[in-house]
Amino acid sequence: MIPFSAQLVNLFAALLLLIAFAMLSQRRILSLINLFAMQGLVLSVSTLIVGLTTQQHHLYYSAALTLVLKVIFLPWLLHRLIRKLNVKWDVETMFNIPSTMLIGIVLVVFAFNLALPISQLSGTIIRSTLGIAMASVLLSFLMMITRRKAVPQVIGFLAMENGLFFAATSATYGMPMVVELGIALDVLVGAFIFGIFFFHIRETFDSLDIKHMERLKED
Numbered sequence: 001m002i003p004f005s006a007q008l009v010n011l012f013a014a015l016l017l018l019i020a021f022a023m024l025s026q027r028r029i030l031s032l033i034n035l036f037a038m039q040g041l042v043l044s045v046s047t048l049i050v051g052l053t054t055q056q057h058h059l060y061y062s063a064a065l066t067l068v069l070k071v072i073f074l075p076w077l078l079h080r081l082i083r084k085l086n087v088k089w090d091v092e093t094m095f096n097i098p099s100t101m102l103i104g105i106v107l108v109v110f111a112f113n114l115a116l117p118i119s120q121l122s123g124t125i126i127r128s129t130l131g132i133a134m135a136s137v138l139l140s141f142l143m144m145i146t147r148r149k150a151v152p153q154v155i156g157f158l159a160m161e162n163g164l165f166f167a168a169t170s171a172t173y174g175m176p177m178v179v180e181l182g183i184a185l186d187v188l189v190g191a192f193i194f195g196i197f198f199f200h201i202r203e204t205f206d207s208l209d210i211k212h213m214e215r216l217k218e219d
Helices: 004-025 029-054 058-085 097-121 127-146 150-172 177-205 211-218
Strands: none
Touching: 004 029, 004 097, 004 127, 004 150, 029 058, 029 150, 058 150, 097 127, 127 150
16 A cells, blocks of 8 residues: 555645646746746655655755745746846747647656656655656756747746656655755856846847847857
């Protein structure tokens, strides 16, 4: 019988996947940021449950770090950026939403088949969620490559890091604390750099559409 804690983690893993699909279909940037914060909250709570179940104390710090960085600070920073840039909608995608969702379903099936032999080698109680973690990574990557605006691409990058962290938790009960702190610092610094990058793009092209940068490269 599956332990109750493992059932809870499976529930949060399913929520993580549903949020990834919601982010993939979302056109409004404000809602996209809120979904990213919700994804961070789900990740933080599931990490805490795994830590309590397995007595892996470093996971407590990981859960707290995820809560502060990805649920509070980064969403606040992104909201502040889009207010200054006066950006609310992202209506330009490379494919329409139904086609994108169909590709997403194919990626999920691929991720589950890819994760099956790996999860069988894992000895963790939540190894069954590895497929969902890999699917979340692929869906976030799909969101990055199908959006034309810079802000949703950055949110896709941050969401992909969430999926990678959940995959590490599923396979090995997380990474060493030093590695997690290093990744958190990289994400933090990257967010500031992206913020500066956004302002420079807007100042130069009066738009955050990356097709202007491609046209500049061609010139």
